[in-house]
Amino acid sequence: MPADVQGDRLSSSIATELNTRGWDWYVDRVVSIGVFAGGVSAIIFIIGIFVFVTREGLDFALGSLDLKEFFTSINWRPTSERNPTYGILALMTGTASVTGLAMLVSVPFSLGAAIYIAEFASGRTRESLKVLVELLAAIPSVVWGFIGMSIMNPLIIEMFDVPVGLSVLNAGVILGLMAAPIMTTIAEDALKAVPDSYREAAEAMGATRWQVIFRVVLPAAKNGLMAAILLGVGRGFGETMAVLMASGHAINIPTSPFDSVRAITATIAAELGDTARGSDHYGVLFTLGIFLFVITFIINLIADVVVKGVGRQK
Amino acid sequence: MVDNAPKLSVRNLSVRYGDKQALNGISLDVFPNEIFGIIGPANSGKTSFLRALNRMEEFDPNMTVEGDILFEGQDITAIRNVYALRRKVGVVFPLPVGLPMSIYENVAFAPKLGGIKKKAELDEIVERCLIRAALWDEVKDRLNALGSLLSGGQQQRLTIARALSQNPELLLLDEFSIAVDPVTTMRIEDVLKELKEEITIVLVTNLVQQARRLADRTAFFLESELVETAETEELFSGVVKDQRTRDYVEGRFG
Numbered sequence: 057m058p059a060d061v062q063g064d065r066l067s068s069s070i071a072t073e074l075n076t077r078g079w080d081w082y083v084d085r086v087v088s089i090g091v092f093a094g095g096v097s098a099i100i101f102i103i104g105i106f107v108f109v110t111r112e113g114l115d116f117a118l119g120s121l122d123l124k125e126f127f128t129s130i131n132w133r134p135t136s137e138r139n140p141t142y143g144i145l146a147l148m149t150g151t152a153s154v155t156g157l158a159m160l161v162s163v164p165f166s167l168g169a170a171i172y173i174a175e176f177a178s179g180r181t182r183e184s185l186k187v188l189v190e191l192l193a194a195i196p197s198v199v200w201g202f203i204g205m206s207i208m209n210p211l212i213i214e215m216f217d218v219p220v221g222l223s224v225l226n227a228g229v230i231l232g233l234m235a236a237p238i239m240t241t242i243a244e245d246a247l248k249a250v251p252d253s254y255r256e257a258a259e260a261m262g263a264t265r266w267q268v269i270f271r272v273v274l275p276a277a278k279n280g281l282m283a284a285i286l287l288g289v290g291r292g293f294g295e296t297m298a299v300l301m302a303s304g305h306a307i308n309i310p311t312s313p314f315d316s317v318r319a320i321t322a323t324i325a326a327e328l329g330d331t332a333r334g335s336d337h338y339g340v341l342f343t344l345g346i347f348l349f350v351i352t353f354i355i356n357l358i359a360d361v362v363v364k365g366v367g368r369q370k
Numbered sequence: 371m372v373d374n375a376p377k378l379s380v381r382n383l384s385v386r387y388g389d390k391q392a393l394n395g396i397s398l399d400v401f402p403n404e405i406f407g408i409i410g411p412a413n414s415g416k417t418s419f420l421r422a423l424n425r426m427e428e429f430d431p432n433m434t435v436e437g438d439i440l441f442e443g444q445d446i447t448a449i450r451n452v453y454a455l456r457r458k459v460g461v462v463f464p465l466p467v468g469l470p471m472s473i474y475e476n477v478a479f480a481p482k483l484g485g486i487k488k489k490a491e492l493d494e495i496v497e498r499c500l501i502r503a504a505l506w507d508e509v510k511d512r513l514n515a516l517g518s519l520l521s522g523g524q525q526q527r528l529t530i531a532r533a534l535s536q537n538p539e540l541l542l543l544d545e546f547s548i549a550v551d552p553v554t555t556m557r558i559e560d561v562l563k564e565l566k567e568e569i570t571i572v573l574v575t576n577l578v579q580q581a582r583r584l585a586d587r588t589a590f591f592l593e594s595e596l597v598e599t600a601e602t603e604e605l606f607s608g609v610v611k612d613q614r615t616r617d618y619v620e621g622r623f624g
């Protein structure tokens with residue numbers, strides 16, 4: 057009997073312990089609610105922006121806008137008194153050509169820089185390069201636009217003997233240089249995430265530095281590298297000020313890199329201030345906004361799926 | 371065995387990491403077709419010894435190696451082609467490092483680096499090495515699956531197959547059984563006994579009994595020093611000179 061009594065007392069004290077919530081439980085709750093609120097508010101902001109942009113543009117886009125003309129006409133004459141036309145083909149090719157050239161510049165640049173920083177540089181060199189790249193990433197886009205206008209422009213005119221230097225070439229190079237630092241940072245993270253044990257194992261088998269990089273490190277990091285590139289594409293797509301300043305801002309389907317073009321983003325930025333709220337011009341600019349939103353969303357989605365691929369492989 | 375010229379001759383080898391001495395004046399010989407065991411407690415410098423043999427100090431700017439290492443009579447600190455050396459020396463690390471590629475590609479990696487391109491030839495090497503590493507039967511139907519999806523023991527056999535694919539003269543194993551179940555450990559031990567007919571093996575092990583089962587001769591490392599080298603049988607029958615060795619093999623240490 058006494059043994060039983062003792063057993064009961066013991067188990068009841070364990071039960072009390074198991075049923076009392078301590079201080080750390082409350083801290084944990086508060087922190088998780090805070091984090092949850094932070095995450096939710098970010099989502100609410102994004103949805104809010106999306107709702108606003110679509111509300112302003114969607115009525116017009118689905119109502120009076122001729123969608124066929126919108127996507128296939130090169131005539132962007134929103135301010136014409138008698139016969140305004142809203143064709144964005146030229147604007148799309150403007151954005152696409154500038155972004156495309158920017159990628160041709162930034163991908164080799166940023167991958168090269170990332171490989172150097174992650175695989176070759178060490179100690180002080182490495183640290184100073186990383187700081188430098190981060191500094192470059194922080195240069196405001198209007199400064200890049202300024203460089204395009206006042207340095208690249210005369211340089212292109214002189215080097216290639218062309219009448220204007222504000223063109224696809226100028227904007228593409230500027231945008232490429234602008235996107236390269238952030239792409240470098242992300243690509244470098246992807247390379248650093250490849251475990252050193254892979255490198256050691258490959259080198260122990262007699263692989264040279266370059267063989268290790270090309271056959272082991274780059275394939276292992278390929279999802280992260282793809283994400284870096286897609287992020288750069290998204291950046292190029294959405295960039296406004298530098299493109300506005302360096303592209304010449306002329307409505308044109310480019311046939312050579314020396315042609316001036318106009319980008320979708322630059323169009324919105326340049327024209328929105330002059331439109332009356334609720335007018336057709338106002339509506340079509342918001343439609344452009346929706347269009348950009350959808351494209352960036354798709355790019356980000358692809359980047360996301362690609363990065364998820366990393367998780368799946370492991 | 372001992373009347374042959376040594377495969378590997380180490381004289382006065384010291385390894386440092388920055389100011390920290392990891393190995394201090396090691397001298398020993400490894401003869402062809404023997405399994406040379408190295409035992410010793412953690413941090414005694416066993417891994418550093420293996421790293422020096424493969425010129426791994428080049429990965430680590432912090433690591434300095436002094437002394438002479440003669441591989442088939444050649445001083446490896448003076449050779450011109452360190453990649454050729456590493457191809458002749460296979461390494462198996464304590465934790466299996468499956469490269470992030472398929473099982474097939476893991477084993478074909480080194481032959482491809484060596485310039486072999488023909489599919490048939492690669493197929494033959496992959497099959498032969500996987501058979502020798504006692505892994506073929508388990509993976510022959512899924513050679514294109516990722517190597518990292520294998521179990522720990524299978525991955526370790528994969529790294530052995532991979533090391534063999536280089537046709538090494540010398541195989542260095544560093545505590546290979548640390549992440550491997552006992553049954554697989556026994557299988558790998560059998561593999562090593564067979565391999566010894568063809569190549570020379572240096573086996574670092576944290577299991578004293580493993581050295582007893584496999585090694586022809588065994589060296590005892592302690593606190594960066596080589597205490598002594600002896601025929602494994604002598605080591606375990608207590609005829610060794612040094613009391614510390616006797617204590618360590620009998621588990622009366624520290």
Ligand SMILES: Nc1ncnc2c1ncn2[C@@H]1O[C@H](COP(=O)(O)OP(=O)(O)O)[C@@H](O)[C@H]1O
Pocket residue numbers: 387390391392410411412413414415416417418419430432
């Ligand atoms: N990369 C390194 N950098 C600095 N010190 C190291 C490094 N590798 C090993 N050491 C040190 O060298 C000594 C020997 O280590 P190691 O050769 O790994 O011994 P073991 O393999 O016998 O455990 C240890 O004290 C360890 O801390």
Ligand SMILES: [Mg+2]
Pocket residue numbers: 416417418544
């Ligand atoms: Mg070790």
